[in-house]
Amino acid sequence: MADNIIINNELGKVTVTKSVIEQIITDVVEETDGVYPANLKRAVGVRRPNMEIDLDDDGNAEIKVYVNVNLGTSISKSTYSLINEIKNRVTTVTEKTPLSISVTVAGTQTLHNLVKRNIEVKRTYDIND
Numbered sequence: 001m002a003d004n005i006i007i008n009n010e011l012g013k014v015t016v017t018k019s020v021i022e023q024i025i026t027d028v029v030e031e032t033d034g035v036y037p038a039n040l041k042r043a044v045g046v047r048r049p050n051m052e053i054d055l056d057d058d059g060n061a062e063i064k065v066y067v068n069v070n071l072g073t074s075i076s077k078s079t080y081s082l083i084n085e086i087k088n089r090v091t092t093v094t095e096k097t098p099l100s101i102s103v104t105v106a107g108t109q110t111l112h113n114l115v116k117r118n119i120e121v122k123r124t125y126d127i128n129d
Contacts (some may be wrong), residue, residue: 100124
């Protein structure tokens with residue numbers, strides 16, 4: 001597994017690190033109404049506990065994001081919006097379409113507590129397109 005994506009283009013060689021992709025995902029989640037990062041326990045070696053980014057040796061990404069939603073927020077619309085926006089921004093920066101993007105709704109925030117959920121929405125992409 002790689003730790004970054006190398007882009008060779010007419011401007012030269014550009015390295016995009018996982019932390020750049022993490023920041024893109026964080027920005028998308030923060031900009032989406034009714035959605036916020038899930039507060040998962042930090043695993044050893046994981047920089048941000050609410051997402052996983054795996055890069056293969058060719059720099060192709062598999063992205064998993066864990067979020068919570070506010071009561072009344074459409075899970076379908078929110079996950080669709082998150083996946084599309086993450087794909088668009090990551091593709092723009094890295095010049096590569098991710099292999100897959102998965103958004104897991106870990107919980108729904110009610111007035112007084114967080115109700116646990118485990119709803120995963122995943123989209124895979126053909127990198128040859």
